[in-house]
């Protein structure tokens with residue numbers, strides 16, 4: 228059990244890669260707090276873990292709200308007594324609304340930034356405050372190839388939010404390294420999750436993206452869990468400020 232005795236908070240743990248991460252963390256012995264705006268999905272993840280003998284707790288949280296982020300960290304401390312790892316995973320990609328810069332509305336820009344960038348910062352703000360008191364921890368943030376290359380063409384708000392998330396990861400890694408808090412980013416490739424359902428509903432888009440993946444296929448949510456368990460565990464004790472790709476070679480091509 229690589230995560231025995233660790234308490235891990237996963238935002239957006241109700242669906243997609245957040246759900247897969249929560250299940251994988253629990254499988255490795257962690258107690259998992261799942262935070263999500265979708266109560267049904269979040270509760271279902273917690274129940275799946277409990278039914279297989281693990282420890283899990285669901286808390287309703289919208290990561291764009293400071294009070295919710297403070298409360299989800301408090302819930303982890305109340306329920307399990309500490310917080311060792313935080314996976315800031317929750318994000319939205321507003322397919323059909325996000326657009327090229329001159330076509331994008333202020334509302335969609337603001338909504339995307341509030342959840343993806345401000346939400347990642349608020350999640351980390353309260354998680355780090357808890358970790359500082361207990362002597363350290365590991366923060367993982369979900370980044371994206373769209374924040375590193377032109378892969379996000381047509382998605383100005385989403386790509387910009389992920390570029391911001393990458394900067395947030397770096398500055399927090401520098402600021403808290405001497406406090407024993409490591410901060411890293413997971414970079415998934417194009418993955419088949421609820422986030423991309425509408426995007427991949429068009430087979431030409433799905434096929435074009437799959438062709439850009441060196442390994443020749445779209446990813447599944449479970450394709451990222453090996454890296455996440457590594458980054459959450461003490462095996463990654465010398466890793467901070469890094470980008471960790473589970474993208475089938477998408478970003479490098």
Ligand SMILES: NC(=O)c1ccc[n+]([C@@H]2O[C@H](COP(=O)([O-])OP(=O)(O)OC[C@H]3O[C@@H](n4cnc5c(N)ncnc54)[C@H](O)[C@@H]3O)[C@@H](O)[C@H]2O)c1
Nearest residue numbers: 239241242243244264289290317318369417418420421422
């Ligand atoms: N799917 C991809 O191809 C892909 C590629 C690169 C990066 N990513 C990133 O990986 C992460 C996970 O993506 P996914 O595809 O699993 O997403 P998903 O849409 O499948 O799941 C996201 C989860 O976050 C929750 N959520 C949404 N808004 C929230 C909010 N305001 N507060 C709390 N929870 C909220 C949703 O209810 C859902 O359970 C995201 O940060 C995403 O940007 C995804």
